[in-house]
Amino acid sequence: MKRLRNRILKRKFHLAAGILLLLIVLMALLAPVPVDVDPNAQDLPSRLLPPAWMAGGTREHVLGTDHLGRDMLARLIFGSRVSLAVGLLAALFSALLGVGLGLLAGYYGGWVDNVIMRLADIQLAIPGILLALVLVAVLGPSFRNLVIVLGITGWVTYARVARAQVLTLREMEFVQSGMAIGATVPRILIFYLLPNLWNSVIVVLTMQVASFIVQESALSFLGLGVPLTTPTWGGMLNDGQLFMASAWWLATFPGLAILITVLCINLVGDLLRDLLDPKLRNM
Amino acid sequence: MLRYISKRLLYSLLVLIGVGAVVFLLVRLSGDPVLLLMPPEATNEDIERMRHLMGLDRPLAVQFVVFLRDMLQGNMGESLRYRQPALPLMLERLPATLELAGAAMAFAVVISIPLGVIAAVRRGSWIDTFASVFALIGQATPVFWLGLMGILLFSVKLRWLPSQGRGTWQQLLMPAITLGMFSAAMIMRMTRSAMLEVLSQDYVRTARAKGLSNRVVIFKHALKNAMIPVITVLGLQFGGLLGGSVVTETVFAWPGVGRLLVQSILGRDYPVVQAITIGISLVFVVINLVVDLTYGLLDPRVRYS
Numbered sequence: 001m002k003r004l005r006n007r008i009l010k011r012k013f014h015l016a017a018g019i020l021l022l023l024i025v026l027m028a029l030l031a032p033v034p035v036d037v038d039p040n041a042q043d044l045p046s047r048l049l050p051p052a053w054m055a056g057g058t059r060e061h062v063l064g065t066d067h068l069g070r071d072m073l074a075r076l077i078f079g080s081r082v083s084l085a086v087g088l089l090a091a092l093f094s095a096l097l098g099v100g101l102g103l104l105a106g107y108y109g110g111w112v113d114n115v116i117m118r119l120a121d122i123q124l125a126i127p128g129i130l131l132a133l134v135l136v137a138v139l140g141p142s143f144r145n146l147v148i149v150l151g152i153t154g155w156v157t158y159a160r161v162a163r164a165q166v167l168t169l170r171e172m173e174f175v176q177s178g179m180a181i182g183a184t185v186p187r188i189l190i191f192y193l194l195p196n197l198w199n200s201v202i203v204v205l206t207m208q209v210a211s212f213i214v215q216e217s218a219l220s221f222l223g224l225g226v227p228l229t230t231p232t233w234g235g236m237l238n239d240g241q242l243f244m245a246s247a248w249w250l251a252t253f254p255g256l257a258i259l260i261t262v263l264c265i266n267l268v269g270d271l272l273r274d275l276l277d278p279k280l281r282n283m
Numbered sequence: 284m285l286r287y288i289s290k291r292l293l294y295s296l297l298v299l300i301g302v303g304a305v306v307f308l309l310v311r312l313s314g315d316p317v318l319l320l321m322p323p324e325a326t327n328e329d330i331e332r333m334r335h336l337m338g339l340d341r342p343l344a345v346q347f348v349v350f351l352r353d354m355l356q357g358n359m360g361e362s363l364r365y366r367q368p369a370l371p372l373m374l375e376r377l378p379a380t381l382e383l384a385g386a387a388m389a390f391a392v393v394i395s396i397p398l399g400v401i402a403a404v405r406r407g408s409w410i411d412t413f414a415s416v417f418a419l420i421g422q423a424t425p426v427f428w429l430g431l432m433g434i435l436l437f438s439v440k441l442r443w444l445p446s447q448g449r450g451t452w453q454q455l456l457m458p459a460i461t462l463g464m465f466s467a468a469m470i471m472r473m474t475r476s477a478m479l480e481v482l483s484q485d486y487v488r489t490a491r492a493k494g495l496s497n498r499v500v501i502f503k504h505a506l507k508n509a510m511i512p513v514i515t516v517l518g519l520q521f522g523g524l525l526g527g528s529v530v531t532e533t534v535f536a537w538p539g540v541g542r543l544l545v546q547s548i549l550g551r552d553y554p555v556v557q558a559i560t561i562g563i564s565l566v567f568v569v570i571n572l573v574v575d576l577t578y579g580l581l582d583p584r585v586r587y588s
Contacts, residue, residue: 122301125564127526130544134560137548138309214425218530221427222545237428241534244431245439252435255428263423 017267024261028080039078039231043069048247064249066239072249075231076257082225082232083261086146087213091205093151098158099201103189105159106166113163120156128153129215136224143226146219150212157208161200166193199276206269210262217258233258291575295568302564303354307347310553354561360554364547369558373540377562379449380539383531384524386455387463391520395467396513399474403482404501414471421468426527430461430534447536458535462527466520473516477509484508511582518574522567 047069050057057064063072105116123131135149169175170193178192219225220234228235233254240251317334325333334340338349353359359369402414437457438446448454481487482505490500529541536542540559547555 118297118301122298122305124522125298125302125568126305126560127522127563127567129526129529130560130563133529133544133548134306134309134556137551137556138312210423217425218427222530222533223549237431241431244435248435248439251428251431255425255431258425258428259420259423262425263419266419266423 011271014267014271017264018271021261021264021268024080024264025084027077028084031077031081037071037074039070039074040229041070045069048243048250050247051249063253064247066236066250067243067247070231072236072253075236076233076253079231079233079236079254080257080261082143082220082230083213083216083258086143086150086216086226087209089147090150090212090216091154091208093147094154094208095158095201095205097151098155099162099194099197101155102159102162103166103193103197106163107170107185107189107193116159117163120159123153123156129218132215132219133222133224136219141219141224141226143230146216146225150215153215154208154212157204158201161204162197165197165200169193169196203269203273203277206265206272210265210269213258213262213265217254288576291572295572298568299561299565300351302561303351304347306557306560307350310557311343359558359561362547362552362555364550364552364555369554370562372555373543373558373562376538376540376543377566379537380525380528380532380541381566382449382455383458383462383537383539384521384528386459387461387466387524387528388517388521390459390463391467391470392517394463395469395471396474399471400478400501400506400509402471402475403478406479411475414475418468418472421464421471424464426461426465427530427534429464430458430531433457433461434534449537449539454535458531458537461534462524462531465527466524469520470513470516473513474509477512478505481505481509507581511578514574514577514581518571521570525563525567 043065046058046061046065047067049061049065049069051064051072052059052062054064061071061073063076065071066075101116105113132149132153135152136145139145139149175188175192178188183192216225217232217234217237220232221238222234223238225232225234236254237251240247240249240254243250317330317337317339331340338346341349357370361367362369362372365372398410398414398417402411405411433444434446434457437444444457445451445454446457487500487505490504495504528537528539529544531537532539532541533545540563544556544559546552547559
């Protein structure tokens with residue numbers, strides 16, 4: 001335990017990223033506490049106000065206002081809720097799907113394995129964002145559908161990792177003895193195999209949350225994310241695109257928010273990987 | 284070798300038929316295409332007649348066989364918006380997308396492989412640190428935001444580069460760099476770690492012990508072997524570039540397949556969506572096939588069996 005603590009403390013940079021990430025998550029959870037401003041409140045007379053440190057900026061709107069006079073900071077904070085929630089829920093959903101299918105493929109082998117892994121090959125032939133776009137178009141854009149769509153696009157990595165580990169695990173004595181004493185298949189899968197997969201799953205999950213946050217923002221940017229009434233980072237960038245020449249802050253801050261959040265998650269993911277499962281280094 | 288190639292070809296064909304099946308199901312899930320086609324004042328009889336004309340009153344299995352036959356013959360239906368066959372519509376835009384993805388790939392390779400090699404050779408130096416920071420930021424930056432920031436700086440503020448369109452190299456520069464940045468970061472990381480691994484191998488030590496110059500050891504002995512995993516990543520990244528081009532093309536108003544796809548999705552033009560999904564997958568499958576076959580040239584240990 002002490003060694004583990006030392007190993008974490010030695011990597012100050014990663015640790016700082018973890019703390020920053022915690023702050024971002026706290027801010028999203030506590031909203032609207034730090035900035036008690038309605039992110040959808042329009043105030044046309046004070047539209048396109050620059051950030052407070054620039055000429056013409058006011059302290060009421062620290063990061064300025066958008067083309068409808070809405071407070072940028074409040075929108076950024078509320079936007080973080082959508083990004084983090086979609087990223088996390090979609091990654092969990094795709095872990096459920098992928099680990100489940102990977103367990104089955106690795107345990108049963110034969111045609112079950114064949115069907116599942118060929119399905120994975122077919123899906124990998126369609127670039128993820130393309131599949132996500134088509135799925136959103138089919139299901140219709142909403143918060144729930146975004147989670148489902150991203151979840152479906154991401155299961156393959158988990159399935160491959162889970163399958164590869166099950167293939168070695170199932171030959172090990174503790175699993176063989178479990179089978180010998182007549183443990184049912186679900187019992188073997190859930191109580192014998194699954195606990196050995198946690199480390200890899202957590203590492204893949206962390207990395208995937210980051211990539212889903214980017215994909216969610218891309219979908220929102222294209223107008224295929226959650227409905228426009230909810231502030232999102234991608235949606236804000238879409239608005240900002242129209243005011244590039246007059247108001248640089250509209251398109252700059254939401255992107256910075258994505259960049260910082262994703263960077264922190266990736267760094268935490270690196271740290272988790274090195275601690276939990278260094279084999280995944282090249283995934 | 285020939286047997287391996289034909290086996291891989293057959294498998295690629297099966298994957299494509301699988302992609303076709305997925306697209307077929309998705310488009311059927313999205314609601315009744317007949318209702319989309321007909322004006323709101325159409326009577327039930329009109330709708331039934333149209334359904335019959337389009338073959339949509341036949342059993343699903345029959346529809347699927349017909350769909351596959353048409354797909355393999357390159358017939359992917361007619362665009363609802365342009366009233367033209369969907370496949371030529373897509374093929375018309377494909378060169379623009381391939382140009383963009385190709386330029387992005389070229390940029391990524393030119394930046395990332397030398398940087399990765401130097402970072403590995405000079406491990407722990409400032410250039411290695413720079414490479415790590417580059418990789419971290421490159422992997423965390425959303426493509427479309429990078430594009431917007433590029434426009435903000437180089438088009439709005441400095442007025443050096445045009446912000447949209449296609450035709451001149453100035454117009455290609457910013458979209459290509461934007462799109463290639465993420466891949467550059469990935470390939471750099473892969474090159475660095477592959478190089479580090481190869482440099483610790485016995486044969487590299489032997490080569491050094493023989494008194495070969497550092498340059499010969501790095502470029503002739505180490506780099507060639509380090510390229511094997513990098514080539515795999517290149518193949519995968521190209522798929523990512525094709526996907527990323529959807530967003531990049533929208534930001535820079537680049538007249539490619541990606542922009543057509545977004546427009547078709549927003550306009551519910553399903554035959555075009557269908558043609559593009561299958562077309563892009565075909566390009567991706569072919570590239571991965573080529574990557575697989577290239578292995579043997581780089582690594583004689585790979586046996587085609």
